[in-house]
Amino acid sequence: MKKAPTIRDVAAAAGVSVSVVSRVLNPDSGPVAPAKRQEVVRVIDELGYRPRAAARELSAGHALTIGLVVTDLSNPFFARLADRIVWEARSHGVQVVLMTTQEDPHLEAESLDTLLDRSVSGVIATPTGGNIEKWARLQDLGVNVVFVDRTIEELGDADVVSIENFDSAQRSTEYLIGLGHTRIALVTGPLSTSTGRARISGYRAAHESASLPVDPLLIRDVPFRGDAGGDAVGSLLAMPQPPTALIVANTAQVQSSVRRLVQKGVRIPEDLSVIVFDDNPWTELMSPPLSVIRQPLDMLAVHAIELVLGRMQGRLPEGPRLIEVKADFLPRNSCAPLAQTAIR
Amino acid sequence: MKKAPTIRDVAAAAGVSVSVVSRVLNPDSGPVAPAKRQEVVRVIDELGYRPRAAARELSAGHALTIGLVVTDLSNPFFARLADRIVWEARSHGVQVVLMTTQEDPHLEAESLDTLLDRSVSGVIATPTGGNIEKWARLQDLGVNVVFVDRTIEELGDADVVSIENFDSAQRSTEYLIGLGHTRIALVTGPLSTSTGRARISGYRAAHESASLPVDPLLIRDVPFRGDAGGDAVGSLLAMPQPPTALIVANTAQVQSSVRRLVQKGVRIPEDLSVIVFDDNPWTELMSPPLSVIRQPLDMLAVHAIELVLGRMQGRLPEGPRLIEVKADFLPRNSCAPLAQTAIR
DNA sequence: ACCCGAAGTGGAACCGGTTCCACTTTTGTA
DNA sequence: TACAAAAGTGGAACCGGTTCCACTTCGGGT
Numbered sequence: 115m116k117k118a119p120t121i122r123d124v125a126a127a128a129g130v131s132v133s134v135v136s137r138v139l140n141p142d143s144g145p146v147a148p149a150k151r152q153e154v155v156r157v158i159d160e161l162g163y164r165p166r167a168a169a170r171e172l173s174a175g176h177a178l179t180i181g182l183v184v185t186d187l188s189n190p191f192f193a194r195l196a197d198r199i200v201w202e203a204r205s206h207g208v209q210v211v212l213m214t215t216q217e218d219p220h221l222e223a224e225s226l227d228t229l230l231d232r233s234v235s236g237v238i239a240t241p242t243g244g245n246i247e248k249w250a251r252l253q254d255l256g257v258n259v260v261f262v263d264r265t266i267e268e269l270g271d272a273d274v275v276s277i278e279n280f281d282s283a284q285r286s287t288e289y290l291i292g293l294g295h296t297r298i299a300l301v302t303g304p305l306s307t308s309t310g311r312a313r314i315s316g317y318r319a320a321h322e323s324a325s326l327p328v329d330p331l332l333i334r335d336v337p338f339r340g341d342a343g344g345d346a347v348g349s350l351l352a353m354p355q356p357p358t359a360l361i362v363a364n365t366a367q368v369q370s371s372v373r374r375l376v377q378k379g380v381r382i383p384e385d386l387s388v389i390v391f392d393d394n395p396w397t398e399l400m401s402p403p404l405s406v407i408r409q410p411l412d413m414l415a416v417h418a419i420e421l422v423l424g425r426m427q428g429r430l431p432e433g434p435r436l437i438e439v440k441a442d443f444l445p446r447n448s449c450a451p452l453a454q455t456a457i458r
Numbered sequence: 459m460k461k462a463p464t465i466r467d468v469a470a471a472a473g474v475s476v477s478v479v480s481r482v483l484n485p486d487s488g489p490v491a492p493a494k495r496q497e498v499v500r501v502i503d504e505l506g507y508r509p510r511a512a513a514r515e516l517s518a519g520h521a522l523t524i525g526l527v528v529t530d531l532s533n534p535f536f537a538r539l540a541d542r543i544v545w546e547a548r549s550h551g552v553q554v555v556l557m558t559t560q561e562d563p564h565l566e567a568e569s570l571d572t573l574l575d576r577s578v579s580g581v582i583a584t585p586t587g588g589n590i591e592k593w594a595r596l597q598d599l600g601v602n603v604v605f606v607d608r609t610i611e612e613l614g615d616a617d618v619v620s621i622e623n624f625d626s627a628q629r630s631t632e633y634l635i636g637l638g639h640t641r642i643a644l645v646t647g648p649l650s651t652s653t654g655r656a657r658i659s660g661y662r663a664a665h666e667s668a669s670l671p672v673d674p675l676l677i678r679d680v681p682f683r684g685d686a687g688g689d690a691v692g693s694l695l696a697m698p699q700p701p702t703a704l705i706v707a708n709t710a711q712v713q714s715s716v717r718r719l720v721q722k723g724v725r726i727p728e729d730l731s732v733i734v735f736d737d738n739p740w741t742e743l744m745s746p747p748l749s750v751i752r753q754p755l756d757m758l759a760v761h762a763i764e765l766v767l768g769r770m771q772g773r774l775p776e777g778p779r780l781i782e783v784k785a786d787f788l789p790r791n792s793c794a795p796l797a798q799t800a801i802r
Numbered sequence: 803a804c805c806c807g808a809a810g811t812g813g814a815a816c817c818g819g820t821t822c823c824a825c826t827t828t829t830g831t832a
Numbered sequence: 833t834a835c836a837a838a839a840g841t842g843g844a845a846c847c848g849g850t851t852c853c854a855c856t857t858c859g860g861g862t
Contacts, residue, residue: 115600118574120818131842136820143821145839162595167575168515169819173847177512182556186541193537197530200558204565209572212526212556214544221548228553230462231511251506256459369739376743395713396740399720464848475812480850487851489809513849517817 119161128157139165171233176256179209180422181229183239185217185338190394191365191409192240195262198415199238206423217339219244226252236422241266243306258425260418263365265308271434273425275417277441279309282407283316283363285443286389290359291324294452295387299332299350299357301343301371303364310335313363332357336367343367344374351378358455359387365409368392372404383450391441402447413439463505472501483509515577520600523553524766525573527583529561529682534738535709535753536584539606542759543582550767561683563588570596580766585610587650602769604762607709609652615778617769619761621785623653626751627660627707629787630733634703635668638796639731643676643694643701645687645715647708654679657707676701680711687711688718695722702799703731709753712736716748727794735785746791757783 121139125132130150137144138154146154157163171177182199184192200210211232213225219242226248229237236258241249246268253259253271260273283300290298300317303310314333321328331353336342343364350357362371368390375382382388382402389405390397397404417437424430465483469476474494481488482498490498501507515521526543528536540556547554555576557569563586570592573581580602585593590612597603597615604617627644634642644661647654658677665672675697680686687708694701706715712734719726726732726746733749734741741748761781768774 115598118599121820122818125842132819133821133842134840137841140820145841147840150840164571164575166516166577166818168512168521168577169817169847171512171847172510172516172818172849173820175847179555187531187544188534188538188541190532190534190537193534193540194532196537196540196556197532197558200531200556204557204568209576210556211523212540212544212554213548214541224548227508231508232553233510233512254460255462369743372743373739376745394740395717396738396743399713399716399740400743401720401745465850466848469812476849477812477851478810481811484850489811491810494810510848513817513847515817516819516848517850519817 118166119163121163121165124154124157124161124163127161128154130154176233176235178207179211179232179234180236180238181211181213181225181232181234183213183215183222183225183229183237183241185240185242185366186214187212189366189369190396191392191411194393194411195240195415198412199419202415202419206419208423215242217242217337223248230255230257235426236260238262238418238422240264243304258422260421262414262418263309264303265436267308273421273435273437275414275421275437275439276309277407277409277414278438279312280316280319282391282441282443283313283361284320285316286361286363286407287317287320288324289443289445290361290387290389290449291320291326293359293387293449295359295455296326296452297329297332297355297357298359298361299334301334301336301346301350301360301362301364301367303335303366304337305335310364317361317363336364338364338366341370343370347371347374348378351380357386358452358457359449360389362388362390362392363407365391365393368394368397372400381456382448383455385456387449387455389449398446404448405446406444408442408444410439410441462510463507465507465509468498468501468505468507471505472498474498520577520579522551523555523576523578524580524582525555525557525569525576525578527557527559527566527569527573527581527585529584529586529710530558531556533710533713534740535736535755538737538755539584539759542756543763546759546763550763552767559586561586561681567592574599574601579770580604582606582762582766584608587648602766604765606758606762607653608647609780611652617765617779617781618652619758619765619781619783620653621751621753621758622782623656624660624663626735626785626787627657627705628664629660630705630707630751631661631664632668633787633789634705634731634733634793635664635670637703637731637793639703639799640670640796641673641676641699641701642703642705643678645678645680645690645694645704645706645708645711647679647710648681649679654708661705661707680708682708682710685714687714691715691718692722695724701730702796702801703793704733706732706734706736707751709735709737712738712741716744725800726792727799729800731793731799733793742790748792749790750788752786752788754783754785 121132121135125135137146187193203210215222222242223245238260240263262275265274302313334346336346362368391407393409465476465479469479481490531537544554559566566586567589582604584607606619609618646657678690680690706712735751737753
């Protein structure tokens with residue numbers, strides 16, 4: 115186990131001072147004579163020298179690193195989001211430190227502290243909704259915060275990237291209404307999140323423009339983790355007058371909800387028409403293939419990274435940005451007209 | 459945007475020297491009078507002081523960080539693995555820097571360089587198979603390397619955690635043979651990986667003990683990325699005498715393979731019996747639910763972390779360790795006796 | 803009362819980069 | 833040819849921790 119060379123080793127071997135090596139390492143930080151530059155480059159290559167990130171960070175005061183704080187990587191939604199973000203970050207030479215919260219504010223708080231210790235220059239997160247002061251403190255210390263998929267109302271000056279929640283919920287609801295359905299259930303995110311509320315609004319708006327009444331019992335706001343989606347589905351099916359259509363607008367709960375449907379032997383779409391908010395290849399492989407609101411994860415990731423890096427480089431207007439990405443509706447075969455639906 | 463306090467601020471506010479504060483921060487690094495310890499703790503809390511990780515790393519020479527290098531997080535196998543590893547790492551106070559290789563040795567090489575710059579104390583990876591010298595160099599510089607799911611033969615002294623490849627392939631093959639199948643196709647990983655070879659051996663062994671011949675054309679070793687699995691399936695189906703059963707023993711290619719089956723309108727298990735190596739909730743939600751070799755990701759993750767941390771703390775015997783975890787076979791409804799299979 | 807070792811403390815070097823600044827050497831221009 | 837501006841260079845401080853070591857203080861044993 116040998117020791118890696120340092121900048122002073124390089125300087126000595128090239129017969130120059132560390133200043134010169136540093137200037138070679140960071141172009142535009144000062145002049146270097148072409149001959150010396152070449153020699154330094156040669157020595158660097160010969161010794162296999164690589165600058166230690168820790169040293170750089172210490173003197174710079176911040177790291178070329180961003181934190182990614184998501185609920186849970188075993189959920190394909192977050193996993194794919196993470197994948198895109200890691201990919202985009204790398205192409206900009208930025209590393210990603212990954213933390214999961216399991217939707218637990220305590221774990222989230224711990225993660226934020228750790229990221230602060232690491233002097234990350236940005237954080238991309240799907241926040242739990244708690245830790246308002248902690249998030250504020252983070253921003254206060256100059257960390258660029260971007261929320262994806264959800265907002266925290268109390269945090270006015272954070273950037274947010276999400277899909278068009280209102281619009282997506284409205285469109286999927288309208289589609290089902292167009293098929294003749296009147297009892298449409300909605301499983302969505304917690305009311306404490308902007309996302310959850312916006313989707314409910316879209317759902318209501320669709321009902322209103324069709325002059326249909328809204329049965330509040332058909333709306334279920336459930337947490338992002340655990341088996342809450344499945345439980346909501348179970349309870350919906352057990353209603354005296356069960357729904358004939360279901361929109362699962364809580365991406366993290368799609369799997370749980372669908373599992374419950376399968377377990378209960380519900381036939382799709384003969385018994386129940388289903389639309390889910392998801393972007394998961396498996397939805398297409400089911401029989402029938404599920405109709406989905408496709409979350410454009412690539413776009414979410416790209417915008418999130420753009421925001422973080424843009425702020426890092428100070429090339430972005432001051433105020434907080436809200437970016438809403440259009441989500442595609444992909445009708446497949448999990449929805450049928452009400453006339454062809456078996457009412458129990 | 460204010461500035462975070464440093465250890466010197468704390469020392470000044472508590473009326474002690476930085477040495478004392480440092481000793482309070484790191485118990486067992488030296489004596490501190492109880493009264494002063496208490497005062498220092500109070501000041502730390504009051505100022506909200508947190509030690510900068512970069513400073514620590516610089517002087518320690520290595521970071522409390524491990525690198526996780528996987529193919530692709532949009533693949534549920536790697537995503538779930540990452541999830542468990544992040545979780546286990548956190549519980550030991552270790553952070554995880556995530557990098558993806560897309561199975562491209564160049565990207566892998568770049569990742570390793572970056573991790574080296576960061577002075578990570580360990581790397582957990584699903585290696586591409588290339589970059590032998592780079593991996594060796596990493597180990598040479600004192601980085602603990604643990605491979606998951608695959609080995610690199612040329613790298614004798616790396617720890618490896620994987621499932622019992624030979625055994626798993628053998629059992630699934632025997633199961634199908636038991637159902638009467640004689641033309642069983644195998645889609646597995648590249649021959650350049652130990653995993654790929656071991657699974658083929660298991661497959662062959664099952665044939666031998668049943669005195670069945672092996673048709674080499676039924677064995678397809680395909681890369682971990684791209685749509686190679688689907689293509690292999692397409693080509694298998696187009697054979698003059700196509701297989702009546704299929705084992706997809708390349709977790710990264712399960713989705714691609716199944717998609718192709720669905721696209722081609724192959725009925726499971728009426729036309730083809732299927733077993734896949736996977737640990738993905740969606741396999742259960744398909745109709746029919748797929749029979750799987752369940753990869754015990756939790757176990758893989760726990761062992762990987764144990765190895766890395768164990769080596770970091772120097773409390774592990776010298777030589778490289780190979781840990782094989784038993785994988786469960788979960789028969790569901792995607793396999794039928796040959797007698798009930800439609801031969802085209 | 804005396805001495806020795808342990809407990810407690812702070813000063814300063816060190817880790818490996820970046821950056822400021824003073825200094826020397828070129829260049830360009832009048 | 834003279835002299836200011838620009839290019840090139842290296843010394844040293846600095847970032848924020850850890851750690852070694854010298855020094856002081858205290859306690860206990862004889």
